Amino acid sequence: MRATDSAGLGRGRALAFVAPALVLIGIFLVFPALWSIYIGLTDYALTGPSSVNPRLVGTGNITGALSDPLFGNSLWLTLLFVFGSALIGQNVLGFTLAWSLRGARRGLRRLVEGLVLLAWILPSTVVAYLWVAVLDRDGGTLNALLNTPGTAWLVQYPMASLIVFNLWRGTAFSMLLYSSALNVVPPSQLETARMVGAGRFSTLKDVVFPHIRGHVLTNTLLISLWTANDFTPFLLTSGGPDHRSETLPVFIYQQALGSGALGYASAISLLLLLVNLVIALVYLRLLRRRG
Amino acid sequence: MTTTLVLRRIGYSAFFAVILAFFAIPMLWLASAPFDSRPGLGLRWPDWTLDNVAATFDHPYALTSLVNSLVLCGLAMVVTTVLAACAAYALSRVRIPGRDVLLYVLLLLSSVVTGTAAMVPIFVMMYQLGLINSQYGTALVIAGGMLPAAIFILKDFVDAVPRSYEESARVFGASPRQILLHVVLPIARPGIATIVVWSFVQAWGNFLLPFLLLRDITSQPAAVLMRTLYDEGGSANLTVIPVFSLLYSIPVVVLYLFVSRRYGFRFHGGIKS
Numbered sequence: 001m002r003a004t005d006s007a008g009l010g011r012g013r014a015l016a017f018v019a020p021a022l023v024l025i026g027i028f029l030v031f032p033a034l035w036s037i038y039i040g041l042t043d044y045a046l047t048g049p050s051s052v053n054p055r056l057v058g059t060g061n062i063t064g065a066l067s068d069p070l071f072g073n074s075l076w077l078t079l080l081f082v083f084g085s086a087l088i089g090q091n092v093l094g095f096t097l098a099w100s101l102r103g104a105r106r107g108l109r110r111l112v113e114g115l116v117l118l119a120w121i122l123p124s125t126v127v128a129y130l131w132v133a134v135l136d137r138d139g140g141t142l143n144a145l146l147n148t149p150g151t152a153w154l155v156q157y158p159m160a161s162l163i164v165f166n167l168w169r170g171t172a173f174s175m176l177l178y179s180s181a182l183n184v185v186p187p188s189q190l191e192t193a194r195m196v197g198a199g200r201f202s203t204l205k206d207v208v209f210p211h212i213r214g215h216v217l218t219n220t221l222l223i224s225l226w227t228a229n230d231f232t233p234f235l236l237t238s239g240g241p242d243h244r245s246e247t248l249p250v251f252i253y254q255q256a257l258g259s260g261a262l263g264y265a266s267a268i269s270l271l272l273l274l275v276n277l278v279i280a281l282v283y284l285r286l287l288r289r290r291g
Numbered sequence: 292m293t294t295t296l297v298l299r300r301i302g303y304s305a306f307f308a309v310i311l312a313f314f315a316i317p318m319l320w321l322a323s324a325p326f327d328s329r330p331g332l333g334l335r336w337p338d339w340t341l342d343n344v345a346a347t348f349d350h351p352y353a354l355t356s357l358v359n360s361l362v363l364c365g366l367a368m369v370v371t372t373v374l375a376a377c378a379a380y381a382l383s384r385v386r387i388p389g390r391d392v393l394l395y396v397l398l399l400l401s402s403v404v405t406g407t408a409a410m411v412p413i414f415v416m417m418y419q420l421g422l423i424n425s426q427y428g429t430a431l432v433i434a435g436g437m438l439p440a441a442i443f444i445l446k447d448f449v450d451a452v453p454r455s456y457e458e459s460a461r462v463f464g465a466s467p468r469q470i471l472l473h474v475v476l477p478i479a480r481p482g483i484a485t486i487v488v489w490s491f492v493q494a495w496g497n498f499l500l501p502f503l504l505l506r507d508i509t510s511q512p513a514a515v516l517m518r519t520l521y522d523e524g525g526s527a528n529l530t531v532i533p534v535f536s537l538l539y540s541i542p543v544v545v546l547y548l549f550v551s552r553r554y555g556f557r558f559h560g561g562i563k564s
Contacts (some may be wrong), residue, residue, distance in 0.1 A: 006457035007470040011354040014385035021378035021438050024370070025397070028435025029404045032412035039412060100306065108307060115314040120548050122318075125517035126536045130317040132332075132521065139332035141316060168314065222402075229405040233501045235518060249407040256411045257503070266411045276403040284398060290483045 029112020033273060040267035046260030047291060054263065061267035071268065073243055074251035078228055081247050085166035085195050086227040091220060093167060098182055099204075100177075113175070120172035128235035158237050158245035166227060167237060174219050181215035182208070214286065221283045225276055248272055308488055321540070324533035331529070352508055357538060361425065363512050364494035366430035371437045371490040376483060378438075380475065384454075394446075401439035402562065406499045414503050415439035422504070429504045433494050441486050448482025449475075464476035468549040484553075488546045513539040 009017070040061055044054035065071045097116065101109050119127065134141045137152035142148055153161045187206050193203045209216075231249045233239070239246035246254065248268070256265035316334070326342070327337035347353050347395040382390060406413075413432060422428035456478060460470045476483075498514045505511050508519065517539060520528050 006454035006461070007384060007475065008467050009381065009385055010467075011385060011387065013467070014381040014387055017377040017381035018387065021374040021442060024374060024431065024435045025400065025438050027412070029400050029409070029430050029439070032409040032416060033404045035416070036409065036412040044415070058549055065535060097310065100303070104307075112307065112310060112314075115311065115318070117547075118318060118544070119314055121492070121515060121543055122540050123498075125498050125514050126321070127317070127532055128318060129517065129521050129532065131534060133320055134317045134332075136332040139396075141320070141332075142332055143335045145316075150454060168317065181505060206390065225402060229407045231407050235498070252407065252410065262415060269408050269411050272405075273410040274307050276405065276408060279397070279398050280402045283402075286396070 002155045005063050018079075028051065031148060036266045036273070039263055040270050042263045044263040044266070046257070046262055048260075050263075057263070061264050064264060065268060070243055070246070071251065074246045074248050077244075077246060078248045081162060081166070081230075081233070082224050082227045084163040086170070086223040087220060089163065090171045090174045090223050090227075091165040091216070092170045094219070095178045097171070097175045098178035099208075101179070116172045116175055119168055122172065125235060127165075127169060128232055131161075131168075131236060135161055152235055155241050158241065161231050162236060162245055162247075166230065166232070169232070170223060170227070173223060177215060177219050178212070181212040185211045217286060218283065221279050223284075225279045225283075228274065228275065296343065311533055321533070321537060324529075325537045327533075327534060330533050343530045343534045346530045347538070350531050350535075352516055353531060353535050353538075355509065356511055356513045360495060360512035360514070360539075363426055363430050363433070364491050366427065366492040367433040367437070368487060368491040370434040371441050372483060372486050374434075375438055375441035375445050375486060376479070378442050379449050380471070380479075382442070383446050383449040386406075397439040401443065404436075406497070408432060410499060410503055413500070417504050424505055424507045424510050426505070426510055429501055430494075432504065433500055434490075436500075437490050437493055441490060443447060443490070445479075445482050446485055448479055448485070452478050485550060488550045492543050492546055 005014075027082045041056055041058060042054040043057045043060070045051050079226045092248075097112065101112060104112075132154070133139075137143070137150060137155070140153070142153065143149055143151055144260040189207050190203065193207045198206070229249060230247075231253070233245060233247050234250045234253060237245040239250040249272075252265050252268050252272070255268065319334055321331075323334060323337045326339050326341065327335070328340040328342065329338065330343065338477070381387065382394065387393075417423055417425075417428055417432070420428070452475070456474050457470050460474045465474070496514065498518065501512050502515050502518065505515065508516070511519070517532075517536065520532050520535065
C-alpha cells in the first residue's frame with residue numbers, strides 16, 4: 001500500500017496518533033508476554049513466603065512440568081479437544097454445511113445459517129449454561145430425548161461433551177469461510193465433472209479441493225489456535241471430575257488461582273504462547289504468499 | 292423418480308433435520324424457560340407467566356451487573372475505537388519509520404497473546420498495582436487486548452477511502468484538523484461503526500478477564516454474575532437465570548443484526564464482525 005500523507009499530517013503528528021494505542025498495547029500485551037518469561041523462572045506464589053520473596057528456580061518449573069502427570073494429562077486432553085472439535089469436527093461440519101447449503105432453498109438456508117451463527121455469537125457464559133441444562137442428569141433434555149435417564153454426561157463423559165459442545169459453538173466460522181471459498185470454484189468445472197459422471201467424492205477431491213486448499217489451511221490454523229486457547233471448558237466442567245477435562249487453559253487457571261502456583265502456571269502459559277506464535281507465523285506466511 | 296434419487300432426497304432432508312435439531316435444541320430453552328411459571332432445566336411448553344422477570348429485577352445484583360457491563364464495555368469500546376481510529380489513520384497515510392515491521396508485529400500480537408495465555412502475568416500485574424476490583428483498570432486491559440485487531444480492521448477501511456477527497460480539501464486550504472473531522476471522519480463512518488459494535492460485543496462476552504480481575508460481586512459484569520448464579524446452584528436461582536441470560540444476550544443479537552443488515556456480514560481476517 002502506497003502511503004501518501006494526503007491530509008498533511010506530518011510525521012510528528014502521525015507518531016502522536018499512533019503512540020497512545022502502542023502504549024496501551026505495550027502495557028497490556030507485550031509487557032505481560034515478556035514478563036511471563038521472568039515469572040516462569042521463579043517460584044512466585046499467591047500466598048506464603050514465596051509471594052513476598054520469590055526465588056529464581058531457573059528451569060525448575062519446566063522440569064517440574066515434565067514430571068507432572070497432571071500437565072501431561074492436560075496436554076493430551078488439549079490435543080484431543082483441538083483434534084476432535086476443531087481439526088476434524090468444525091472443519092468437516094463447516095464444509096459439509098457450506099457445500100450442501102449451496103443448492104438449498106432460500107428459507108432453509110437462512111434458517112440453518114441463522115441458528116449456526118446464533119450459537120457462535122451468544123455470550124460464552126450463556127451458551128455454557130444452555131449446555132449444562134441440556135446435559136443435566138436429572139432434568140436435562142438429552143436424557144429425555146435419548147431415553148437414558150440418570151446419565152450425567154458432564155461427569156461420565158466430560159471430554160466427549162466438551163468436544164460436541166465446541167463443535168456446536170464454533171462451526172459457524174468454518175461454515176462462513178467455506179461458503180465464501182466455494183464461490184471461487186468455477187461452476188463450469190463442476191458442470192464438466194458432472195457430465196463425465198464423476199462421483200461426489202472424486203468431484204470434491206479433484207475439482208473443489210485444489211481451489212480451496214489455501215482456505216482449508218487458513219481455517220484449520222485459526223480454529224486450532226482459538227480452540228487451544230478456549231477458556232469455555234472451565235464454564236462447563238471446571239476441569240473435572242478429577243482433572244478428566246482439564247485442558248491447558250483450565251490447567252493454567254487452576255494452578256495459578258486454585259493452587260496459587262503463579263510461577264509454575266506462568267511457565268506453562270509460556271508454552272501456550274509459543275504454540276500460538278508458531279501457528280500465527282505459519283498463518284501470516286500463508287497470507288503473505290497468497291496476498 | 293428413480294430410487295437413488297428418492298433416497299438422496301430423504302438423506303438430504305434427514306441431514307438438515309438432524310442439523311437443525313442439534314443447533315436449535317439447546318437454544319429453545321432460552322425462549323421457553325424465562326416465561327415458565329416452574330422453569331426447569333429441561334425443555335417444555337411453558338406455563339406462561341412474567342413472574343420470573345419481576346423476580347430477576349428484584350435480585351440484588353442482576354440489574355447492577357448489567358449496568359456494570361455497560362460501564363465496562365462502554366469504556367473499553369470508547370478507548371479501543373478512538374485509539375484504533377487515530378492509529379489506523381496515521382498508519383494508512385503516513386510513512387512512519389518501521390511501519391511495515393510494526394504492522395507485522397501487531398498482526399502477530401492480535402492472535403498470539405490471548406487472554407488465556409497471558410492471564411497469569413496480567414493478574415499479577417494488576418494485583419501488584421492494586422487494581423483488582425477496578426472497573427477502569429479492567430476496561431483498559433480489555434481494550435489493550437482488542438486494539439491490534441481493531442487497528443487492522445480500521446486500517447482496511449481507511450486504505451479503501453480515496454485520497455482525492457483529502458487532497459482536494461487541502462487544495463482549498465483546509466487544515467489537517469479540519470480535514471480529519473470534516474472529510475475523513477464522515478467517510479470512515481461505516482468502519483468506525485463496525486469497530487464500535489465489534490469491540491462492544493467482544494467486551495460484553497468476555498468472561499475470563501473480568502472474572503480474574505473483578506473479585507467483588509458489586510463490581511462484576513453480567514458475564515461473571517451469570518457464572519456465580521449457576522455455580523451456586525439451588526432452585527431459587529432457576530427463576531432468575533433464564534430471564535437474566537435472555538437480558539444479557541439480547542444486546543449482542545440486536546447489535547449483530549444491526550451491523551449485518553446495515554453493512555453486511557463481513558470477514559476481517561477471521562474476526563467476528
